[in-house]
Amino acid sequence: MLKIEDLHVYYGGIHALKGLSLEVTDGQIVTLIGANGAGKSSTLRSIAGLVKNRKGKILFEGQNILGKTPEALVGMGIAMCPEGRRILPHLTVMENLMLGAYIRNDRDGISKDLDWVFELFPRLKERTWQKGGTLSGGEQQMLALGRALMSRPKLLMLDEPSLGLAPLLVKEVFEIIRTINAEGKTVLLVEQNAYAALKVAHYAYVLEVGEIVLQGTGEALIENPKVREAYLGG
Amino acid sequence: MSLDMFIQHLFNALTLGSLYGLIAIGYTMVYGILRLINFAHGDIFMLGAYFVFFGVTLTKLPWGIAVILAVALSALCGIVIDRIAYRPLRDAPRISALISAIGVSFFIENLGLVVFTGLPKPVYRPDWLVEIITLGNIRILPLALIVPAIAFALVMGLLWIVYKTKPGLAMRSISKDIETTRLMGVSVDKIIALTFGLGSALAAASGIMWALRYPQIHPFMGVFPGFKAFIAAVLGGIGSIQGAMIGGMLLGLIEIMAVAFFPALSGYRDAFAFILLIVILLMKPTGLMGEKLEEKV
Numbered sequence: 001m002l003k004i005e006d007l008h009v010y011y012g013g014i015h016a017l018k019g020l021s022l023e024v025t026d027g028q029i030v031t032l033i034g035a036n037g038a039g040k041s042s043t044l045r046s047i048a049g050l051v052k053n054r055k056g057k058i059l060f061e062g063q064n065i066l067g068k069t070p071e072a073l074v075g076m077g078i079a080m081c082p083e084g085r086r087i088l089p090h091l092t093v094m095e096n097l098m099l100g101a102y103i104r105n106d107r108d109g110i111s112k113d114l115d116w117v118f119e120l121f122p123r124l125k126e127r128t129w130q131k132g133g134t135l136s137g138g139e140q141q142m143l144a145l146g147r148a149l150m151s152r153p154k155l156l157m158l159d160e161p162s163l164g165l166a167p168l169l170v171k172e173v174f175e176i177i178r179t180i181n182a183e184g185k186t187v188l189l190v191e192q193n194a195y196a197a198l199k200v201a202h203y204a205y206v207l208e209v210g211e212i213v214l215q216g217t218g219e220a221l222i223e224n225p226k227v228r229e230a231y232l233g234g
Numbered sequence: 235m236s237l238d239m240f241i242q243h244l245f246n247a248l249t250l251g252s253l254y255g256l257i258a259i260g261y262t263m264v265y266g267i268l269r270l271i272n273f274a275h276g277d278i279f280m281l282g283a284y285f286v287f288f289g290v291t292l293t294k295l296p297w298g299i300a301v302i303l304a305v306a307l308s309a310l311c312g313i314v315i316d317r318i319a320y321r322p323l324r325d326a327p328r329i330s331a332l333i334s335a336i337g338v339s340f341f342i343e344n345l346g347l348v349v350f351t352g353l354p355k356p357v358y359r360p361d362w363l364v365e366i367i368t369l370g371n372i373r374i375l376p377l378a379l380i381v382p383a384i385a386f387a388l389v390m391g392l393l394w395i396v397y398k399t400k401p402g403l404a405m406r407s408i409s410k411d412i413e414t415t416r417l418m419g420v421s422v423d424k425i426i427a428l429t430f431g432l433g434s435a436l437a438a439a440s441g442i443m444w445a446l447r448y449p450q451i452h453p454f455m456g457v458f459p460g461f462k463a464f465i466a467a468v469l470g471g472i473g474s475i476q477g478a479m480i481g482g483m484l485l486g487l488i489e490i491m492a493v494a495f496f497p498a499l500s501g502y503r504d505a506f507a508f509i510l511l512i513v514i515l516l517m518k519p520t521g522l523m524g525e526k527l528e529e530k531v
Contacts, residue, residue, distance in 0.1 A: 048417060074419030086414040088407050099407055102400065103419035151419060 001026040001186050002047070002155055007056035009042050009210075016042045018210040019056070024155065024188050029181050031189040031197040031218070033231055034207035040190040041083055043207070044157050047188075048080040049073045060155070075103050079153035083160045083190075085144040089133025093124055096132050096143055100150030109152070117146040120176060138169040145176065149185075156180065157188045162196065174200050194231035198222045206231070235494065238371040243494045245378040249447060251486025252385035256440035257463030258470065258478035259392065260312075260433025266409040266473035267429055269328055273335040274315055275437055276460020277342040280453060282308040282438025283357070283445040284350055290358050297360055305438045312434025313427045321423065346453030357449040364446070381443050388436060389479055396475065401428055409473065458504065465511045471524025480522060485510070 002024040009017040017039045024030045032040045045051045047058055049070040058066045065073060079100075087096055097117065101110045118125040121142040127135060132143060141161060148156055158177065162170040174196050181187050191197035198204055201218035206227060214227065221227045235243075257279055264272045285307050289300025319338045323331045363377050396402040404425045407415040416422055444459060445451050462485060470481025485507060493500045514521065 050413065050416070069421075070416040071419045071421045074417070080417050082414060082417060086411060086417075088410050088414070090410060091403070091406060095403055095406075098400075099403055099415070099418045099420075102404065147418070 001061060002188070003057075003059040004043075004047070005057040005059070007043070007046060007058065008054060009039070009046055009051055010053045011042075016210055017046070017054075020207075020210070020212055022205050022212060022215075024186060025203070026186055027181075027184065028202040029177065029187040029189060029200055031191060031201035031204045032207055033191060033194040033197055033204060035230075036192070037209070038207040039210045040207055041159055042210075044080060044159050044188070044190055047073075047157060048078065071103070074151050074153075077152075077154035078157065079148040079151045079155070080157040081144045081148040081159065081161060083163065085137075085140045087132040087135075087140050087143050087147065089131065091132055092129050093132060093135070093143060094128045096147050097124075097150050100147035101152075103151060110150070113150055113152060117149055120149075120179065121146055138165055138172070141165060141169070141173060142176075145173075145180075149180065153185065155186045155188060157190075159190050160192065161189070162191060162193050170196060194227070195222070198227075239494075241372050242374060243490055245374050247487040247490035248483070249378050249381045249486070250490060251483035252382045253440045253444050253447070253482075254459065254463045254466045254485050255479040255482025256385055256388065256436045257459060258466040258482045259389070259475055260437045261464050261467040262470070262472050262475060262478040263405075263429050263433045265467070267405065267426060268320070268331070270320065270331050270335065271464065272315075272320075272430075272433075273332075273460075274319075274338040274342060275312075275433065276456035276463070277339055277346075278308050278312055278315075278434045278437045278456070279441035279444070279459060280346065280451070280456035281311055281342070282441035283451045283455065284346070284355075285438070286442050286445070287355055287357060287451060297358065301442055304442060305435050308438030308441075309431040309435040312430040312437075316427060316430040321426075343453050343457070350453055352453060354450040354452040357445045357451055359446050359449055377443075377446055381447070384439070384443070385479075388439060389475070392432060392436070393475065395432070401425060405429060462504075462507050465507050465514075467521075468511060469514055469521055471521030474521070474523040477521055477523030 004020060004022050007017050007020045008015070020039070020043060032043060034040050042051065046054050049068050054066065056066065057064055060076060060078065065076065088099065091099070097114065104110055123139055124142055124146055127139065132140065135143060145161065162173050165173065170193065177187060177189065178200055189197055189201065198218040198221050204216065204218050204221045205212050206214035206221065214221065214224065257275065260275050261272065264270055282304050285304030286300050289295045289303055290297055295303070315338055319334045320331050323334055363380065364375055366373050366375060396405060404415060404420040407420070408422055408425055412422055441456065463482065466481035466485045467478045469484060470477025470479070488510065489503055489506055492506055493503055
């Protein structure tokens with residue numbers, strides 16, 4: 001579904017991604033783990049079209065999407081749930097979700113997906129008319145996930161969805177990622193909670209200062225001594 | 235002062251306040267989205283009045299049609315200004331766009347001086363707007379009733395767009411977080427163009443009504459109403475549409491009533507607004523309806 005070949009990204013003078021290549025297979029959960037500043041977010045932001053200074057190839061369903069605007073990419077079926085949730089605090093839960101469906105005009109489809117999102121996150125349904133900013137951290141994460149789903153994406157990119165959440169909620173988030181995937185969405189997940197991410201992922205890449213240093217199935221990487229030492233606390 | 239006199243002043247204040255408010259909305263909407271003070275906004279007000287003038291005198295259009303075309307043309311001017319002078323500077327430091335705005339303002343005013351000449355032009359006014367009517371002991375122009383009514387209708391229409399439509403939702407979203415809004419599939423540039431279009435249409439409507447109230451137009455007629463409206467926007471809380479309208483009304487009220495109660499101060503009329511600006515900036519910089527300015531995380 002998604003294939004990145006030799007991607008370079010520069011921020012000012014910093015060479016943030018140095019020839020990164022990876023592949024996301026249709027129907028899978030693929031995760032990118034690594035330390036802070038390794039380039040995980042830069043990778044997602046490049047795919048989403050938010051990074052200007054880049055070269056290489058990003059193929060989505062066979063088409064090179066490098067240079068497309070974020071809004072065009074949403075139309076092609078790529079949705080990103082950004083780091084820090086970034087829900088709109090002054091808009092209601094419903095308005096946040098409708099913003100997610102901004103590119104769509106199929107009323108019936110939208111209301112069907114809305115029902116699905118409320119089924120996934122029953123707590124959002126109780127808070128439809130509440131302002132996004134009044135939700136708890138966990139609820140805001142649910143809202144961000146639901147909002148991303150409302151564009152009916154083929155590829156869902158999640159940037160640190162468990163960041164700052166209580167352990168119980170972290171578990172819930174990963175269960176939901178699994179559910180979303182089981183319903184046919186391909187997921188590209190960036191996480192610093194490496195253990196949970198590897199547990200849920202079909203395939204995983206380890207990123208170090210802008211380069212991929214290891215890859216394999218989630219299970220294989222959990223067993224890998226190098227990964228255990230560097231990311232799983234021994 | 236008799237009650238009748240007071241009511242007459244009140245209507246004058248309402249008229250002036252509506253006109254300030256309509257301009258102020260354009261300032262506040264653009265600021266809310268781009269954090270840019272669009273100094274050229276007062277000049278759109280002037281262009282609106284001139285477009286009607288030329289529509290009626292040059293092309294001999296019926297007045298009503300000329301007004302509608304003038305509003306549409308002014309909206310287009312606002313969009314073109316954004317496209318040429320502000321959009322290329324979207325990623326530049328904020329001060330660059332501000333300087334660009336000042337440049338555009340000078341450019342339009344001086345272009346007006348060349349094309350329209352500096353000679354004030356008399357404005358055609360349909361009789362039914364300016365034949366004084368008497369209600370009991372109160373003598374007022376129909377304008378004094380119509381201007382606030384039109385302003386009210388325009389603001390209601392605008393609020394409907396902002397709060398009940400999809401582009402309005404995108405506008406409110408952009409004002410808080412442009413990047414996230416783009417990730418939702420919104421073409422931010424189109425929404426910004428729409429914002430400039432709407433704001434400019436309201437400024438033009440204000441300019442046209444201003445020209446009916448004070449029937450002489452000249453290329454610099456937008457400068458002072460522009461400043462005043464900017465003050466009204468700050469007073470109401472910049473970024474808030476309702477605030478802009480309330481700020482405009484208050485400013486109109488203060489100006490008219492100060493002169494009505496203290497005629498000796500009439501020479502200082504324009505000074506009241508600026509004193510008010512300084513007081514607000516010192517006491518409550520976020521204005522009446524403004525939100526707390528929070529640093530983006």
